[in-house]
Amino acid sequence: MATIGDVARIAGVSRSTASYALSGKRAISEEVRERVAAAVRELGYTPNAGARALATSQTMVIGLLAQFMEDEFAPAMLQYILGVSNTARELGYDILLVTEEDGTRALRRITDSRMVDGIVLLNVAEDDDRLPILRAASQPGALVGLPADCTGVDVFDLDFEEAGRLMVERLHRLGHRELILVSQPEHVVERGGAYVWRLQNAAVEQAQNRGITLHAVFGSSGQPEVGQQLHAMLDAHPEATGLLINNEAAAAALPTVLHSRGLTAPEDLSVIGRYSDEFARTFSLPFSSVESAPDRLGRMAVRQLVRRIEHSGAATEPHVVRFVSPEFVDRGSVASPRPTSPRHGGRP
Amino acid sequence: MATIGDVARIAGVSRSTASYALSGKRAISEEVRERVAAAVRELGYTPNAGARALATSQTMVIGLLAQFMEDEFAPAMLQYILGVSNTARELGYDILLVTEEDGTRALRRITDSRMVDGIVLLNVAEDDDRLPILRAASQPGALVGLPADCTGVDVFDLDFEEAGRLMVERLHRLGHRELILVSQPEHVVERGGAYVWRLQNAAVEQAQNRGITLHAVFGSSGQPEVGQQLHAMLDAHPEATGLLINNEAAAAALPTVLHSRGLTAPEDLSVIGRYSDEFARTFSLPFSSVESAPDRLGRMAVRQLVRRIEHSGAATEPHVVRFVSPEFVDRGSVASPRPTSPRHGGRP
DNA sequence: CTGAAAGCGCTTACAG
DNA sequence: CTGAAAGCGCTTACAG
Structure with missing residues (x-):
């Protein structure tokens, strides 16, 4: 696999210049920029994500913790996951999906090892085991679901x-x-x-x-x-x-x-x-x-999370607890009761 | 966050010794091993995943490409995803979940940038766009679903x-x-x-x-x-x-x-x-x-993928195409037709 | 059994 | 506008 050193050599510039030409973080002459771009094309160069993460302390990955409980209806979860995943991608992030039973251990693992820049917690319980760990982590966290204690995290839920x-x-x-x-x-x-x-x-x-x-x-x-x-x-x-x-x-x-x-x-x-x-x-x-707007809640959580990740000022901004107002979707199953109750019909 | 340098300093050993004490890749005196372990506990040390990936060329992450098509029944997909995710974790891997519309672009991104050690492709089409890219990638790939051309990948599907x-x-x-x-x-x-x-x-x-x-x-x-x-x-x-x-x-x-x-x-x-x-x-x-055994297929795909990732000999082993035999699950909806056809019952 | 050093592939001050 | 160098945090030959 080609490295930025290869790109630099072929373009006839230093590695730093090649890097800057790609990131656009400092002025580069038009001519050099094009030589670098040509080298990138020729080699099919893509930066190594691990090396970049090490150098920048940014992985461009968001951890998504989803628990599939026996007593919950799995298909309903999927929509939250897709809302989170699609929004993350739009904002340039990939998703590390964790479905491990032991959510606290999993959370510690992915935050401590810095595999992710932030965390989205699904299925949040009133007194969620994972919250103390999330608060102690250096990455920001966003929840879908309302815990008793919301300090240190951004919270989104249906009202x-x-x-x-x-x-x-x-x-x-x-x-x-x-x-x-x-x-x-x-x-x-x-x-x-x-x-x-x-x-x-x-x-x-x-x-x-x-x-x-x-x-x-x-x-x-x-x-x-x-x-x-x-x-x-x-x-x-x-x-x-x-x-x-x-x-x-x-x-x-x-x-x-x-x-x-x-x-x-x-x-x-x-x-x-x-x-x-x-x-x-x-x-x-x-x-x-x-x-219940799972896609919208997932989207809101990711947007806020990415704000905190990217905008250093946002780190000190107060955390939010935001409720989505329930919207009534009319599918025609509601009407005045018929004057002559009681209901007909019984168990067949 | 603590680094291995901190661990080494507190344990009073070199960084290489600290590293070996943790990996067990060379003999370490009992005493040193314990000093290192104590330092790790004291600092709550966890290796930085990006740094380790850079040094070892192993990310311990598997990419999972799932496409949610309009004309497919989403809840059925979930079970493949869970089968893959749970098996991966058992084997020590995390899952990078990619639900991007443009699967080819996504695949190129995560393989070229070396975010993953291997790829599981779901929803494989007969002539799947993603396959040429997967074959060109340096990471091994396992499919759930049978394409026309199986060269260079391991394939698992229901018969x-x-x-x-x-x-x-x-x-x-x-x-x-x-x-x-x-x-x-x-x-x-x-x-x-x-x-x-x-x-x-x-x-x-x-x-x-x-x-x-x-x-x-x-x-x-x-x-x-x-x-x-x-x-x-x-x-x-x-x-x-x-x-x-x-x-x-x-x-x-x-x-x-x-x-x-x-x-x-x-x-x-x-x-x-x-x-x-x-x-x-x-x-x-x-x-x-x-x-249809989605969990079993997901499990088989991951197991084989991990074999190829970890066992260098497996890289040259011939690729497999393995079919799961359909099992009949009796829920009592099958019997001899009643002697007097035709059926009763019509559209109400 | 242990340590000093090189190297993985990037980014980013520092210097010109 | 560009380059040489340091550094991110690990692992692993190399040397003793």
């Missing part, structure tokens, strides 16, 4: 409280008076998935404020359990006219459940989910939803 | 021909005489997704050999099109008693389609899919299937 309120408020305004909310599995909450109760608590509170009934339940993250739970909830609350879904697996299972009960949305039941548009397309979900 | 034969043969033996095969979209074929017609041609041939009818059709990769196509096929061939699915989106859509027609598998229709067990769980697909 789950607002999402919970929005879901309840929409249905209340249309005249619904009894709702069911299916959340993520309780394991997720126990592990510290704060977003589950952030949405749920806000929904419960909003329901109280409006004087309506909300039955909240933790759903499973997989089939067939989650389908059975949906049936059970619908059996248990025949007067409920609205269904709120903060659980990807439940959303994916719902069409089959409704179908098998002979129910149609919104005629028999109004439904609002919380997932991304991409997710809705993949699973062809016909339900209106609160957009 | 799609065998899968096609197996699907037809199973149903033929049970007495089925008219089958429908839904393949991936025609775009995938045009782009060079050879596996589509490898399975299809083998299925068609096997049907001919057995003297039975096989209606082959290209399905769409998304909803609602693919659901409508399934309906159309079932409408068009009321005598067909078996359905073969080589299309993830079609498989995911099928439960709803069958349900809405009032059909049950295997009573009204025998169904065999071609997807992974993990995929079946995620989408709770109740159909027997030919296992």
Whole structure:
């Protein structure tokens, strides 16, 4: 492989001149610039990334820590990863993807060895083990997900409280008076998935404020359990006219459940989910939803991270905690409840 | 950040001794080894990856090129990625994930700059643009997917021909005489997704050999099109008693389609899919299937790649093309056709 | 068993 | 506008 020494020799200049000609960091005569460019072309020269990293202390790589938990719905993760990866590339960075079980060890490894210029943490728990390590690292970090303690990192998340309120408020305004909310599995909450109760608590509170009934339940993250739970909830609350879904697996299972009960949305039941548009397309979900914007969150996290990496002034700027407002995407599954409740349809 | 010089100073030895004490590449007195270990602990020393890469020409990173095509079902990709990522880590390697649209440019960038010790290519097309670049690179490459020309790379893929034969043969033996095969979209074929017609041609041939009818059709990769196509096929061939699915989106859509027609598998229709067990769980697909083994293929590709990277003798060993035999996973959706065809059930 | 030195391939002050 | 040299942090022959 050609080195910058080869380029310099062929161009008839010193290595420093060749380097400057390529980086443009100092004035170079037109003639020399062209000789260097020709040599580069001739040799197919590309700088050695390791050598450059050693000399500049910049790797142009961002570490992406993603954990695939048993109790989380894997396809939903993919969109965050793609949002991060694509944005990073646009800004000139590559992605070191770490899916190791032991996130703390992995994080220490890639930061201590300086393989990366910054870190994006996905799947952040309320009290995340990885955060102390990230704070101690010399590279900046950006999170997707809200921990209890946000010091020292930039944080991006959906405004789950607002999402919970929005879901309840929409249905209340249309005249619904009894709702069911299916959340993520309780394991997720126990592990510290704060977003589950952030949405749920806000929904419960909003329901109280409006004087309506909300039955909240933790759903499973997989089939067939989650389908059975949906049936059970619908059996248990025949007067409920609205269904709120903060659980990807439940959303994916719902069409089959409704179908098998002979129910149609919104005629028999109004439904609002919380997932991304991409997710809705993949699973062809016909339900209106609160957009969870994984690509946008990934993009925001990377942009802020790169600002901190590149703009030395940004290192001292205060860290941000930024919430994306939930947007309601209308897919026609929400309407006023029919005057003659209760619902028809039962478990087949 | 501490360097090996700091370690050496604190341990009271030379840098080379510190280095050897850590690598174990030459005999070190017990006492010195312990002083070095203590210094490492005290400083929290971790070698700088860039410096090590420069000195050893080994980055301990594997490049993973994954393309997310519009007409492919993204969740299916994830399992290949995880198989590769997890196996790489077990073997001591990290993953540079590249999802760039322009795969050839990306490949050139990461190989020329020596960011990686080897390359895993996913989504390999029959005549893949990236292959000439990979062959020209100094790093070894392993593919998941079968191109027309396998020279200079190690290739791993499901035996799609065998899968096609197996699907037809199973149903033929049970007495089925008219089958429908839904393949991936025609775009995938045009782009060079050879596996589509490898399975299809083998299925068609096997049907001919057995003297039975096989209606082959290209399905769409998304909803609602693919659901409508399934309906159309079932409408068009009321005598067909078996359905073969080589299309993830079609498989995911099928439960709803069958349900809405009032059909049950295997009573009204025998169904065999071609997807992974993990995929079946995620989408709770109740159909027997030919296992596509993405995790196993990813694992095989990485193992072979690491062999070539680490064992210099392996560099000259002949390249391999290895097919994973399709395994039939029984989920109870296959049985003898009922004596009184035709099928009941129509588009609702 | 250990140390001094060269070298990996860059970038960037320093000097002219 | 250009060059000679130092340095980034490692590893590994070479020498003892």
